[in-house]
Amino acid sequence: MTRVSDGDGGTERAGGSAAGDPVLRVEGLHKAFGGLVATDDASFAVERGTITGLIGPNGAGKSTLFNLISGFYDPDDGRVWVDGTDVTGAAPHDVAAHGLIRTFQTPRKLEGMTVREAMLVGPQDQPGESFLSLFTSPTAVADGERANLAAAERILEEFEIGHLADQPATDLSGGQTKLVELARAMLAEPELLLLDEPVAGVNPTLANELAAQIRRLNDAGTTFLVIEHDMGFLMSLADPVVVLDQGSVLMEGPPEAVRSDERVVDAYLGGGA
Amino acid sequence: MDLDPRAAWAGLTRAERGVVGFVAALAALLVFGLLTGGLAPTYFLYLLGLVGMYVLLSFGLNAQWGYTGLINFSVAAFFGLGAYGTALLTADSSPIAGGFNPLVGLVVGLALAAVVAVVIGVPTLRLRADYLAIASLGLAEVVRLIVLNQREWTNGSAGLRGLPGFFEGWPVLATFPEAMPGLRIAVPFGATILLETPFWQALLNVGLVGVFVGASYLLLGRVHRSPWGRVLRTIRADEDLAEALGKDTYAFKMQSFVLGSVIMALAGVFYAHLNLFVSPGDFEPINTFYVWIAVILGGSGSNRGAMFGGFVVIAIREGTRFLNGAGFVPLDVAPLRLLVIGLLIVAVMRFRPQGVLPPQRELIWPGALGDADDAGTPRSAERGDPRE
Numbered sequence: 001m002t003r004v005s006d007g008d009g010g011t012e013r014a015g016g017s018a019a020g021d022p023v024l025r026v027e028g029l030h031k032a033f034g035g036l037v038a039t040d041d042a043s044f045a046v047e048r049g050t051i052t053g054l055i056g057p058n059g060a061g062k063s064t065l066f067n068l069i070s071g072f073y074d075p076d077d078g079r080v081w082v083d084g085t086d087v088t089g090a091a092p093h094d095v096a097a098h099g100l101i102r103t104f105q106t107p108r109k110l111e112g113m114t115v116r117e118a119m120l121v122g123p124q125d126q127p128g129e130s131f132l133s134l135f136t137s138p139t140a141v142a143d144g145e146r147a148n149l150a151a152a153e154r155i156l157e158e159f160e161i162g163h164l165a166d167q168p169a170t171d172l173s174g175g176q177t178k179l180v181e182l183a184r185a186m187l188a189e190p191e192l193l194l195l196d197e198p199v200a201g202v203n204p205t206l207a208n209e210l211a212a213q214i215r216r217l218n219d220a221g222t223t224f225l226v227i228e229h230d231m232g233f234l235m236s237l238a239d240p241v242v243v244l245d246q247g248s249v250l251m252e253g254p255p256e257a258v259r260s261d262e263r264v265v266d267a268y269l270g271g272g273a
Numbered sequence: 274m275d276l277d278p279r280a281a282w283a284g285l286t287r288a289e290r291g292v293v294g295f296v297a298a299l300a301a302l303l304v305f306g307l308l309t310g311g312l313a314p315t316y317f318l319y320l321l322g323l324v325g326m327y328v329l330l331s332f333g334l335n336a337q338w339g340y341t342g343l344i345n346f347s348v349a350a351f352f353g354l355g356a357y358g359t360a361l362l363t364a365d366s367s368p369i370a371g372g373f374n375p376l377v378g379l380v381v382g383l384a385l386a387a388v389v390a391v392v393i394g395v396p397t398l399r400l401r402a403d404y405l406a407i408a409s410l411g412l413a414e415v416v417r418l419i420v421l422n423q424r425e426w427t428n429g430s431a432g433l434r435g436l437p438g439f440f441e442g443w444p445v446l447a448t449f450p451e452a453m454p455g456l457r458i459a460v461p462f463g464a465t466i467l468l469e470t471p472f473w474q475a476l477l478n479v480g481l482v483g484v485f486v487g488a489s490y491l492l493l494g495r496v497h498r499s500p501w502g503r504v505l506r507t508i509r510a511d512e513d514l515a516e517a518l519g520k521d522t523y524a525f526k527m528q529s530f531v532l533g534s535v536i537m538a539l540a541g542v543f544y545a546h547l548n549l550f551v552s553p554g555d556f557e558p559i560n561t562f563y564v565w566i567a568v569i570l571g572g573s574g575s576n577r578g579a580m581f582g583g584f585v586v587i588a589i590r591e592g593t594r595f596l597n598g599a600g601f602v603p604l605d606v607a608p609l610r611l612l613v614i615g616l617l618i619v620a621v622m623r624f625r626p627q628g629v630l631p632p633q634r635e636l637i638w639p640g641a642l643g644d645a646d647d648a649g650t651p652r653s654a655e656r657g658d659p660r661e
Contacts, residue, residue, distance in 0.1 A: 070517065096519030108514040110507060112574065117635050120500070121507045124519050128500030128638055131528055135495075138640060145500065145641030188518060 021048045022081075023192045023223045024100065029068055029078035031061075031247075038064040040247035041078070046192060051214065051224040053238025053255070055231070057268050061247040062227045063105060066196055070102045071095040083191050097124065099191030105200065105227075107177040110169045115161075115180055118169040119152040120145075122187030151187060159183045159213060175206030182213060186222070193217075195226045199233050211237050235259065243267070288629055292581055299588060307466070314466060318475035320591055322547050325482030326540045327583035330560075331567040332489050332576060333536035338565075339574035339632075340497060341529040342509035344406035347393075347413035348561040351386045351534045353551075355541025357420060357427065358382030360551045365435030368428055375439045379542050386538030389416075390531045398526045405530075417556035432552025438474065439481055439546035450474040478547050485543055486580075489536050493576050496532075503636040505529050506574070563590070566614055570621050572628025581630055589613055 022045035031039040038061045046052045056062050067073040069080055071092035079088045082098040090098075110118040126148065127133050128141035156162045159179050164172065172180065178198055185193055198214070199207040211233060218224060228234040234241070235255040243250040243258055245267040251258065258264055285293065306312030330348055337343040359378030361367045393412050397405040420427045427433070440446035450473035458466040496502055507515040508522050515522050545551050563586050571582030593610040621628065 072513065072516075091521070092513075092516035093519045093521045096517060101519070102517050104514070104517070108511045110510045110514070112510065112632065113503075113506060114635055117503060117506075117637065120637065121503055121515070121518055121520075126500040129504055129520070131496060131501055131532075134499050134501060141499065141638055142640035145638040148500075149637070149641055184518070 020045075022046060023048045023083055024069065024225065025081040026065075026069060027079050027081075029065065029080070030076045031064055031068055031073060032076060037247055039068060039075070042244065042248050043078075044242050044249050044252060046223060046225050048191075048223055049218070049221070050240065051218050051226060051238045053234045053241040054225060054227045054244060055229075055234060055241060055258075056244035056250070060244040060267075062244055063196060064247075065244065066102060066194055066227065069095075070100060070194060096188070099189075100194065101185045101188045101190035101192075102194035103178075103181045103185060103196055103198065105196040107174060107181060109172075109177065113169045114165065115156070115167050115169050115172070116149075116152060116165040118180060119156065119165075119184050119187060120148055122184040123148045123151065124188050148187070155183050155186055158216075160209075175202040175210075178202055178210060179206070179213070182210065186217060190222060192223045192225060195224060195228075197227055197229060199228060199230050207233055286633075288625075292630060296584070310466070314468060315472045315475050318472065318479050319547075320587065321479045322475070322482050322543075323591070324584055324587045325479065325486050326544055326547070327564065327567060327587050328486050328580050329482070329489060329540035329543065329583075330537055330564045331571065331579035331583040332486075332493060333533040333540070334564050334568045335533075335571075335574065335576060335579040336493060336536060337530055337533035339568060339572075339579070340502060340505040340509065341526055342402060343398075343526060343530055343533075344402055345409045345530070345533065346406055346558075346561055347409040347416070348537055348564045349556050349558055350409075350413040350416040351390070351537035352541040352544070352560065353416060353420065353553075353556040354386045354389055355382040355538025356545040356551045356555055357433070357541075358385040358538065359542045360433040360436055360545045361427070363437055363546075364433040364551075366428060366433055368425060371435075374442050375437060375546055378545075379539075382542045382545075383535050383538050386534045386541075387531050390534035391527065394527050394530045398530065399523055413556065413558055413561065417553055420556065421553040427553075430553055432550060432554075434550045436545055436549045436551070438477075438549070439543075440477060446477060449477060478543075481546075482543050485539055489539065490576055490580075493536075497576070498634060498636050499638050501525075501528075506636055509574075563614075566618055569618065570628060572631035575628070575630050575632040578628050578630035578632075582628075585617075586614070589617070 024046040026045070027043045029039050029042045030037075040061075042061070042065055054062055054065070064073065068075050071087065071090050071094065074089050079086060081087065082095060082100045085098050087095045087098055087100075110121070127137065127144040133141055153162065153165070156165055159182070161176065161179055161183070164176060164180070169177075169180070182193075182195070182198070195214075198210055202210065207230070214224060214226070214237060224238075226234065226238055235258075239254050240252055241255050241258045242252045243261075243264050245263075250263055250267055251261055253261075282290070303312065303317065307314060307317060330352060333351070334345060334348055337345050359375060359382040361369045361378075362371065362373040362381050363375050363378040364371050389412075393408055394405075397408045421430055423429070438447075440449070450470045453470070453473040455470075456468035458468065497505075504515060504520050504525050507518070507520065508525060512522050515525075541555075544555070564583075567582030567586045568579055569582070570585060571578030571580065589610055593613065
């Protein structure tokens, strides 16, 4: 958690213009629903190898921003680059193909599937996902499937939930579901993983477990962008932290700087303090 | 699987035992009917053909609704497209191009259904599931009205007659019914059973539908227990999640929709060459709902379930005719069959919402589980009696 951040802690960086190697770059994103402006000229970047936090009071537009980045919403204006490729307006599965995988705020359960099956949806470009290949190259399908099964088993073990493999995916607790989601996302081998409130509704023990897993995966090279309301969780995990308020980026910096910033306090307390 | 009947029985879930018992009882009843002369063998085979046809329709809908969650209310339309597709090419009275070999009719019937499925899928499959449901409801009527009113193409309400049997022009099978000798079987207690040309003709038809059902079953089983089938199941459960995991859901939904529609059209092709006559009446929307009931009753997502469901729907639809003849029932029973089916569906929803034979196996390519020889069997027991 004592990650070395470049330069002086409190300085703001203009989105995208900073030097470095951004996995994700967002510039001037704008989205309005009727008269309500949900995202207003939001710009920031996520550097490779970081765990970047995204916080903001309720209604600040965090989830909208996630949806804009991952392709679920089309922005009215602005651009999104993933790994140097412009993915503005692309369909979610195209964005995913560029290495950006997201999870959802409310856990999505796969009815009628075991955890093992649910895990196997994660890997990208499986040979057996082509209808024709099932008939023309069954051996390639079998090889791919065998490799993915092994990978799923290994990752479940790494997450210490190997014993859940045979369980129906709908029978898990909230925390276990989040772990499975994270494990499945890892099977997609993402460059950047967007986590939408990974510990909402998760008991503290599992939350610590999730934090440890996220750190482990980050050490292994995955970049994270995390929305979270649990400040204790996020501040100990993320660096830098981006603060969103009323649809635009209020500030960005290491957690200590964010915590002590007056504008952030104002934003959370509605400007009264 | 297992040759030891007792072990095989022990390996079944309760529902499976119930189904086996039910089918055995019904089979016994039918044999009794056949032996006493209450049920003519030729009619019995005709019923079997109808069962096969409904099983095909249920397979088709299962590939759409059971696999992917696509709500298609135009089962009858795709069935009718298959029937008219082949009829227009093979019938003597076809205003377009009669006289082709039924195999050409088969290909054209299936292709027609595939094209219409794509046309209806392009605008609706990008949207939420409800829109396909609405569009397909309309499609069924549109297709029916076109067939009814475009007389210069379809003969309108007069329908198309003079269709050849499916095997017309084939080496041996074309003349098989005539070539077979008439058989006379004397049953000790009941009537004498005559097996003549119509019987052999019907037997041939049952063989044909058996091949169609068998081929569809193998094909569907193969594609369903695969990464492809897994993506469909994911879309059914949560389409956004499938997108977020990099699956092009539109393409998958389209494939599933076309596949199902083509199998429905296959049922139509069979029907046209069974009945040798097609008319706009074959587009009756009630058939769509019979098929829906078959799939829901059997267990959405399960081919065995679809098979069982198709069987039960025909048993009720045709069985009620016999009750009518039986003197001990004081009412006219046949009109009650819709009520019976309605009660059945309420009972299933109330007591077994997942259907009688829900899917049991994990959707994992069997070839990848090689070492555990018949994969899935140890797990199927766990899944057999799910969360009750």
